[in-house]
Amino acid sequence: MRPAGRDAEGRVPATPSIEELRTIAREIRRLVLTSVHHAGAGHLGGPLSAADMLAALYFHFLRLDPARPDWPDRDHFILSKGHSAIGLYATLALRGYVPVDELRTFDAIGSRLQGHPDMTATPGVDMSTGSLGQGLSPGVGMAIGAKLKGASFRTWVMLGDGEMQEGQVWEALEVAARYRLDNLIAVIDHNRLPQYTWPDFGQRGREFPVQNLAGKCAAFGWRVLACDGHDMDAIVRTFDGATRPDGRPTAVIAHTVKGKGVSFMEGAFAWHAKPLDDEALTRALEEIDAQTGLSAPPAGASR
Amino acid sequence: MRPAGRDAEGRVPATPSIEELRTIAREIRRLVLTSVHHAGAGHLGGPLSAADMLAALYFHFLRLDPARPDWPDRDHFILSKGHSAIGLYATLALRGYVPVDELRTFDAIGSRLQGHPDMTATPGVDMSTGSLGQGLSPGVGMAIGAKLKGASFRTWVMLGDGEMQEGQVWEALEVAARYRLDNLIAVIDHNRLPQYTWPDFGQRGREFPVQNLAGKCAAFGWRVLACDGHDMDAIVRTFDGATRPDGRPTAVIAHTVKGKGVSFMEGAFAWHAKPLDDEALTRALEEIDAQTGLSAPPAGASR
Amino acid sequence: MTVPTMIAQREVFGRTLVELADADPRLLVLDGDLANSTKADIFAEAHPDRFLAMGIAEQNMAGVAAGLATLGFVPWISTFAAFAVKRDLDQVRVVIAQPSLNVKIAGAYSGLLTGFTGKTHQSVEDIAVMRAMPNMVVLAPADGPETHAAMVAAHAHGGPVYLRLARDPSPRIFDDGLAFVIGRGIVLREGRDIAIISTGVHTARAAEACDLLAADGLRPYHLHLPTIKPLDEDAVVRAAERTGAVLVTEEHTVIGGLGGAVAEALGQRRPTLLRLHGIRDVFGESGPNDAILAKYGLTPRHIAEEARLLLGQPRP
Amino acid sequence: MTVPTMIAQREVFGRTLVELADADPRLLVLDGDLANSTKADIFAEAHPDRFLAMGIAEQNMAGVAAGLATLGFVPWISTFAAFAVKRDLDQVRVVIAQPSLNVKIAGAYSGLLTGFTGKTHQSVEDIAVMRAMPNMVVLAPADGPETHAAMVAAHAHGGPVYLRLARDPSPRIFDDGLAFVIGRGIVLREGRDIAIISTGVHTARAAEACDLLAADGLRPYHLHLPTIKPLDEDAVVRAAERTGAVLVTEEHTVIGGLGGAVAEALGQRRPTLLRLHGIRDVFGESGPNDAILAKYGLTPRHIAEEARLLLGQPRP
Ligand SMILES: Cc1ncc(C[n+]2csc(CCOP(=O)(O)OP(=O)(O)O)c2C)c(N)n1
Ligand SMILES: Cc1ncc(C[n+]2csc(CCOP(=O)(O)OP(=O)(O)O)c2C)c(N)n1
Ligand SMILES: [Mg+2]
Numbered sequence A, B: 001m002r003p004a005g006r007d008a009e010g011r012v013p014a015t016p017s018i019e020e021l022r023t024i025a026r027e028i029r030r031l032v033l034t035s036v037h038h039a040g041a042g043h044l045g046g047p048l049s050a051a052d053m054l055a056a057l058y059f060h061f062l063r064l065d066p067a068r069p070d071w072p073d074r075d076h077f078i079l080s081k082g083h084s085a086i087g088l089y090a091t092l093a094l095r096g097y098v099p100v101d102e103l104r105t106f107d108a109i110g111s112r113l114q115g116h117p118d119m120t121a122t123p124g125v126d127m128s129t130g131s132l133g134q135g136l137s138p139g140v141g142m143a144i145g146a147k148l149k150g151a152s153f154r155t156w157v158m159l160g161d162g163e164m165q166e167g168q169v170w171e172a173l174e175v176a177a178r179y180r181l182d183n184l185i186a187v188i189d190h191n192r193l194p195q196y197t198w199p200d201f202g203q204r205g206r207e208f209p210v211q212n213l214a215g216k217c218a219a220f221g222w223r224v225l226a227c228d229g230h231d232m233d234a235i236v237r238t239f240d241g242a243t244r245p246d247g248r249p250t251a252v253i254a255h256t257v258k259g260k261g262v263s264f265m266e267g268a269f270a271w272h273a274k275p276l277d278d279e280a281l282t283r284a285l286e287e288i289d290a291q292t293g294l295s296a297p298p299a300g301a302s303r
Numbered sequence C, D: 001m002t003v004p005t006m007i008a009q010r011e012v013f014g015r016t017l018v019e020l021a022d023a024d025p026r027l028l029v030l031d032g033d034l035a036n037s038t039k040a041d042i043f044a045e046a047h048p049d050r051f052l053a054m055g056i057a058e059q060n061m062a063g064v065a066a067g068l069a070t071l072g073f074v075p076w077i078s079t080f081a082a083f084a085v086k087r088d089l090d091q092v093r094v095v096i097a098q099p100s101l102n103v104k105i106a107g108a109y110s111g112l113l114t115g116f117t118g119k120t121h122q123s124v125e126d127i128a129v130m131r132a133m134p135n136m137v138v139l140a141p142a143d144g145p146e147t148h149a150a151m152v153a154a155h156a157h158g159g160p161v162y163l164r165l166a167r168d169p170s171p172r173i174f175d176d177g178l179a180f181v182i183g184r185g186i187v188l189r190e191g192r193d194i195a196i197i198s199t200g201v202h203t204a205r206a207a208e209a210c211d212l213l214a215a216d217g218l219r220p221y222h223l224h225l226p227t228i229k230p231l232d233e234d235a236v237v238r239a240a241e242r243t244g245a246v247l248v249t250e251e252h253t254v255i256g257g258l259g260g261a262v263a264e265a266l267g268q269r270r271p272t273l274l275r276l277h278g279i280r281d282v283f284g285e286s287g288p289n290d291a292i293l294a295k296y297g298l299t300p301r302h303i304a305e306e307a308r309l310l311l312g313q314p315r316p
């Protein structure tokens, strides 16, 4: 059985229904798990925490045309937390940019689906990323460029919270505010974990990678919105607010859980990136499917 | 006639009197002007805006011994806005680290007084700077190191407001807050001008190099104090507050005027760095002297 | 554009930006708060709407340029060479060089002559760093006219370019309107005794050194390489073949720069006795230009002396 | 420390940090949020109070290390080579290399074999960049035991050191307890037909290539250079003298790295026919190690083939 709306190639067309977006997010999670299992490498925590927002963006908010990935007036999207590439690829596949089956080439030599997003390799990838902290700046460039051109597209950038420790991000926030880039939206995946994190030694405790994100972004002159990054209703409402310009760039702080959807990965920094063995995959997929309400996994997804 | 307390070599010993600190600051300004005039190169706006705070630091707040520049328990000072080197050199000379006459070698080949502070060249310079945005991080290292050693010295770092645009500064602020470095004080010379500034074109206007400094530093978990950076009373009071630990690092935002003390340099971005001809020097020194109340310039200062 | 005998590359830089922008609406200039030093301010006055102040934040500036390039703009980044290369190297690598985006990086105040600012501002390793970066074209023109021509060529090139520029006036070598072909060296002097290879404004000093040698009855061959990458290997091999001994001289560390490029090419195509002359793996300091060139051994006299030393070495 | 036949440098790195720290209270480790990849986590468990998490902020990390070094600590910076070299180059230059402070920079996951992460994480130009930096020692040990020895030597050296390390297990070449002298090369094989010069874990592949050549009746000379700067020029010259033809092979771009260093030395001291083998001035990609080595031409078979090509070239 296919999730509602899935075509013969396994792609899901854009849809505005909250319920369908939820289904797509669960499907993204399945594809993340199966692809990482198949590749024997890749990140899990970050892609899983971003899945709901990727679904909302690609199936509801972004103005785009999968047949024309270079359409100049498309909304632009940059996955600054580039290590979550497989989440983006799963989304792009479901949206029709690449065949879903091609996800099985993730991380393989010669693949269009590189370990980190490569704009020269993958249709639909608007900027190469992977070195953290770099994605917002090209987003600022795109937003300035849109203003210079009089173009109406928006630029969305998704960042990790650990990534917000990189100074370049704050350079970009400052410049974006100065240029009053109300066509720029940063979505911060605030899952409270980076990779190794701040360790649990001494008195310092295993702290968040970054404190007071909302206060910081506001101090830098940005409009700040927040939502539960796993509540599709809230995501849609908040992203919707973000697209109503008020003269400033907008930061959406999405409160998320790293590894969301798989109990043993949730909040576990060890699952940031880790090969997934058969047994773990089975357990993980079972959990996801229990949430989907799908009676059976879609064909091919658990190969 | 020598300013009160000046010894035969032209050095001024540490003094707690506000009035003497004012005199020293004016003397720093004179030495900045004469040295840049003599060198035919160097920065003016930044050193002049920092002069009062340098006087307060080196003649009142810093625990130091000019005879032992490497004394491990000295308070450490980093001039992150390294282009204001001549202001620091003038201060170090008055304080006894180098002969006042040596200021005439500023910028010359083989000199111990390099265009930007060089810790390998100048006694009393605790960190090499000149590439903006870099000074706070070594300060964080020194403050962490002091804690690890159980040493009681403080680390002071002086930054420019334009420099605060550098992302590295925000990385350092974040880490300093996380390590609860209450032995670290950043003094921000908020003179509202960087070098070329944000130009006066289009609708953007010639804006400050950085907005809402206090709010930003507070959002990054720092205690924030502010003062008029040219009012010696206020400087001493505020720095004094900064040295009373409250568990956080402290930022002092000093509201200053770039080029302070010389009317035609004040607030003029063109005087950021500019050779000073004889006539301009004479006019500038006259203005400074009118403020000093000194009946005549000290011997040698206007050669 | 008429050019006096001595001209500063930065002046030509500012004026040429205006000229290129007049002809091509895609051109934008991004400034790291140094426009009145780099002379990008000439452009700022002429095209205020296409001058993008980026503050003192070089990493972001490189990224913004990349974003603009994806929209079809041709952004020129302008700051000091020291910061253009080293403060944002990871950004240049990941969002400019790896996707080979059409961004030009103008490094002002390269080499040791940086107006008394000293070692933090002197860029002694920028050629070595940029040359090692895949997809990057590296240019170092010799004078005003060649700077103009190199900028025209760089702008026409569809990928990333690093342009190494000097601060202070230097002697004119070329006529206005010369053609600049990326990857092509220029023989400034034919001769059989020794080949001198140079780049950037240092070429004028090498040319003077050739005069000194010629006055002594020697016949130096002088090859100027305004493109360091891609290297004109054929020209280098020809210089070696003509003379059997090659002195490379540059206002850059002797490690990995033009000397390294020549050594790699000759070792593989025509092993030849080399001498690599430049900054001897040290950082610089502040001082007047003459004193710096003298202390760091980069005057025409020093170059001529190096040539004589090389000539005195036994050839294999 | 007993070492199995295949061992990952990163494991040795973590364990040696502990060992060095046990003996020297000045040692601190600064981590760029990668300790469980770089294996600095072994140190974090053993010496939690001397493990300083620095978050994902490499520029600040370099500066903090500099500040600590001025107090007499010996900070080891640990992150991926790609970021250790390129994300903080201006910081490494200004507060570490220029004042020559006693900071060690450990670049993990160097070269192309970075666990499927691809071009942003692959460090193909780090040797070229670090070698051009005055005051910097550049080390690239071949295996586990040599990593241990190189770390002991690096820690004893009173200035900045860049240590290039690999991620995945590689074959043991040396016995435990070998002596490591900074600046000294090691002849792994005597021979007269051709010299092969290599560094880092790639030396194991070069050694295998020598076996292949020897199986064909050739007599390759193999020089391993675990120090790239300062270069053991005498060893390089000897290799050239013995054989008359030198193949440099490295898991690094062919521009400006070990090949560049050897070319500069030989051109000046003993011009010799060279062949520079490595990554051909391109960025890499993700994939399994075998596939990457095959695609980028870095297997023992490729090295042997390069040697044969060089042998077939006419000698000057
Ligand atoms: C400049 C840089 N430093 C280090 C890394 C290695 N790294 C990859 S992911 C990661 C943690 C990222 O954490 P976060 O931004 O919170 O992402 P998420 O939690 O969404 O996975 C790190 C340190 C990198 N890719 N880039
Ligand atoms: C990384 C870096 N970028 C650019 C410069 C060039 N520069 C020197 S001073 C200056 C302006 C500094 O402004 P600010 O920090 O406000 O200092 P102040 O006003 O006190 O002079 C600039 C851009 C530099 N020294 N370092
Ligand atoms: Mg996170």
Ligand SMILES: [Mg+2]
Residues within 6 Å of the ligand: B160, B161, B162, B189, B190, B191, B192, B193, B194, B258
């Ligand atoms: Mg200022």
